[in-house]
Structures are given as C-alpha cells and as structure tokens.
Amino acid sequence: MSTQPTDPRYSRQTRFAPLGNQGQEALARGRAVICGCGALGTTTANWLVRAGVGKVRIIDRDLVDWSNLHRQVLFDEEDARQVRPKALAAAEKLRSVNAQVEIEPITADLSARNVQRLLHDADLVLDGTDNFETRFLINDFCVRQGIPWIYAGCLGAEGQAMTIVPGESACLACLVPDCPRPGALPTCETAGVLGPAVGVVASWQAGEAIKILAGKREAITRGLVVFELWQGRVRRIAADRVLGEQPCRACVRREFIYLQSDRQAPAVTLCGSNAVQVTPPETRLDPGELAARWQGLGEVSLGEGFVRLQTPDCQLTVFADGRAIIRGTTDPAMARSWYARLVGL
Ligand SMILES: [Zn+2]
Known part of the structure; x- marks a missing residue:
C-alpha cells in the first residue's frame, strides 16, 4: 500500500508549505526505527504513523504495566490487565490509526548482538529508551553506519533532545563522553516523571524526524x-558548545566500543530459581543512597554491603559493586529492564 500526497488524510500537513506534496512523498518512502516503546516511543510512533511515514519498526523488551498509563499514550487499561508486550500493543493501536503504514513490532532487548539486524535498514532511528547503555549502543551503530538518530531523555519535569546527523553534527559521545556508572543517576521509577514533559520532548523528536524523513x-x-516544564524554561545549547574538549571517541576517533558484545550488562538466569543475576561493568554504588531513592516503592531493607527492594512483582537485591539478583523472573531482558528502571544503567 502506498501513501499518496493527495490523500485527504494528509491534506493539512501537505498544505504546510515547507513540507508540501514532495515532502509527503518522501515521508511515505521513509523507514524509521523506534527503540523503546515507553512514553517517548509511544508518542513519537503516534506522530510518525499519523504523518504517513512508510515503515515504522518498534523495538521494546517490556510489558505494559499500570504505572505506564499516565504517560504512555498508546496503552489502555486492557493492555495493563493483560500485561501485553508493549511493541505488540502499540502496533495494534497504530494499525487502527493508519493502515497505510507498515508497522513492524519487535519484542526484543536491543543489544550489540542484534543491533545490526534491527537497525541496518533504517533511514532514521529514534531514542525511546530509558538508559544510557542502550543509547550509547544506538549512537555507536548509527555514527558508524552514517544513520541519523535523535537522542531524547526525560526525568521529573525536565527533558532534553538532540538530533544527531553523523558527519554533520556532534554525537551523543561528544555530549556525554561516557556512560554514567550504574546507579549514578535517578530514574523515572525513583524520581518520577510528568507525562506532559515527556510529551513535549517526544513531540520535538517527532518534528525533527519528519524534517529528516521528508528530506528537509x-x-x-x-x-x-532542554525543556523544564515545572519552571517553564526552554534552553537551546549551540552545537559547537556540545563538542567536548577531547576528540570524540565515537565520531572522531571512530572507536565504537558499545558495539562489542561484552559491553552490555550480562543478565544470567540463575539455575533452579525464579531469578536472574545482572552484572553491570565494575562500579561502586552506595546501598544507603539507593535505599533512600527507593522509599515509597516497596519494602526496603539495608544489609551489610547490599540493599533490597521488595515489590509485589519482584525482589531486587543490589550489592555495592552494582551486581543485582532479581527474583520474580527468569527472563534476562525483563531483569535488565527492572535494573535499568530501579537502579539505572
Ligand atoms: Zn562525537
């Protein structure tokens, strides 16, 4: 099925002169990959599918949960009741919105092992992830392959976004030279997040995506x-100020270390028990600090050199070297997802 610029569905969009019919035709040929289908991913997918992008692949490793519904706009109560895979639930909604778009849901944990297969044919990649480990993987792959991608992140009422065009602009490793150490930053689980804040950032991302895919x-x-919704501030930091003082590891020195399969925190199912061990790169974290961040999320207990969180879904024990044992699942992807949300990767 092809999208036609004369289709009344797109009439208001094509009347916008900077896009026009020619931009619409280019959009219809565009292939976008959305990595992560949470608040950012559902919002960008919604805009891109409505706008008539030819093909949208949605990759997500997670399941719909009740705590998602306040900000993840493609999911409803039935999805949460059925604990549906996010990529599949999103694809179903999106097909009912625009049957002309080819939507490909993929339930997978994006990693160095599958990144080539899942991203190689993209014209554009959008960041809908919740962790820097995956963002750096996307960055290294896209910079190496020369594929544009749009970084975005949101926490509390603040969000940020940056469009990365390899060879033309700074990349994520210019902005943040290395992955923050596990447990160093708060997450949406521990610090909260406002739906409209993510909505602003994701809509910005979608706007940038439309420009790129339309050839503009x-x-x-x-x-x-950078948007801060609670204080009502918007800032733009010029591209040349994003560049670090050292030549960038990724876009200048072309050392794509996140494409090495051993960079990702290994998650191993523990034999004979309903548990997975996640071992991030060597780190030091303060169990007491993590205990403070987890207040209100469940039953928190501090032991010698570890901290434990018990929720209705899982029991997470994190040691001072960052290693964690997560009870309540045998699925490594699910365990990594809980780790990213509750500790931070
Ligand atoms: Zn760079």
Missing part, C-alpha cells in the same frame, strides 16, 4: 534542547 535537512535543529 536544512530545517534540522542544531544543538541540544
């Missing part, structure tokens, strides 16, 4: 954009 590269926003 001259309109791309350069540099980092």
Whole structure:
C-alpha cells in the first residue's frame, strides 16, 4: 500500500508549505526505527504513523504495566490487565490509526548482538529508551553506519533532545563522553516523571524526524534542547558548545566500543530459581543512597554491603559493586529492564 500526497488524510500537513506534496512523498518512502516503546516511543510512533511515514519498526523488551498509563499514550487499561508486550500493543493501536503504514513490532532487548539486524535498514532511528547503555549502543551503530538518530531523555519535569546527523553534527559521545556508572543517576521509577514533559520532548523528536524523513535537512535543529516544564524554561545549547574538549571517541576517533558484545550488562538466569543475576561493568554504588531513592516503592531493607527492594512483582537485591539478583523472573531482558528502571544503567 502506498501513501499518496493527495490523500485527504494528509491534506493539512501537505498544505504546510515547507513540507508540501514532495515532502509527503518522501515521508511515505521513509523507514524509521523506534527503540523503546515507553512514553517517548509511544508518542513519537503516534506522530510518525499519523504523518504517513512508510515503515515504522518498534523495538521494546517490556510489558505494559499500570504505572505506564499516565504517560504512555498508546496503552489502555486492557493492555495493563493483560500485561501485553508493549511493541505488540502499540502496533495494534497504530494499525487502527493508519493502515497505510507498515508497522513492524519487535519484542526484543536491543543489544550489540542484534543491533545490526534491527537497525541496518533504517533511514532514521529514534531514542525511546530509558538508559544510557542502550543509547550509547544506538549512537555507536548509527555514527558508524552514517544513520541519523535523535537522542531524547526525560526525568521529573525536565527533558532534553538532540538530533544527531553523523558527519554533520556532534554525537551523543561528544555530549556525554561516557556512560554514567550504574546507579549514578535517578530514574523515572525513583524520581518520577510528568507525562506532559515527556510529551513535549517526544513531540520535538517527532518534528525533527519528519524534517529528516521528508528530506528537509536544512530545517534540522542544531544543538541540544532542554525543556523544564515545572519552571517553564526552554534552553537551546549551540552545537559547537556540545563538542567536548577531547576528540570524540565515537565520531572522531571512530572507536565504537558499545558495539562489542561484552559491553552490555550480562543478565544470567540463575539455575533452579525464579531469578536472574545482572552484572553491570565494575562500579561502586552506595546501598544507603539507593535505599533512600527507593522509599515509597516497596519494602526496603539495608544489609551489610547490599540493599533490597521488595515489590509485589519482584525482589531486587543490589550489592555495592552494582551486581543485582532479581527474583520474580527468569527472563534476562525483563531483569535488565527492572535494573535499568530501579537502579539505572
Ligand atoms: Zn562525537
């Protein structure tokens, strides 16, 4: 099925002169991959599918939960009741919105092992992830392959986004030279997040995506954009100020270390028990600090050199070297997802 610029569905969009019929035709040929289908991913997928992007692949490792519904706009109560895989639930909604778009849901944990297969044919990659480990993987792959991608993140009422065009702009490793150490940053689980804040950032991302896929590269926003909804502030940091002082590991020195399969935190199912061990790269974290962040999320207990969180779904024990044992699942992808949300990767 092809999308036609004369289709009344797109009439208001094509009347917008900077896009026009020619931009619409380019959109219909575009292939976007959305990595992560949470608040960012559902919002960007919604806009891209409505806008008539030809093909949208949605990759997510997670299941719909009641705590998602306040901000993840493609999911409803029935999805949470059935604990449906997010990629599949999103695809079903999106097909009912625009049957002309080819939507490919993939329930998988994006890693160095499958990144080539899942991203190689993309014209554009959108960041809908919740952790820096996966963002750096996307960055290294896209910079190596010369595929544009749009970084985005949100926490509390603040979010940021940056469009990365390899060879033309700074990359994520220019902005943040290395992955923050596990447990170093708060997460949406521990610090909370406002739906409209993610909505602003994701809509910004979708706007940038439409410019790129429509071939309107001259309109791309350069540099980092930061939104703070509670205080009502918007800042734009110029592209040249994003560049670090050292030549960038990824886009200058072309050392794509996150594409090495051993970079990702291994998650191993523990034999004979309903548990998975997640072992991030060597780190030190303060169990007491983590205990403070987890207040209100479940029953928190501090032991010698470890901290434990008991929720109705899982029991998470994290040691001072960052290693964790997660009871309540035998699925490594699910365990990594809980780790990313509750500890931070
Ligand atoms: Zn760079």
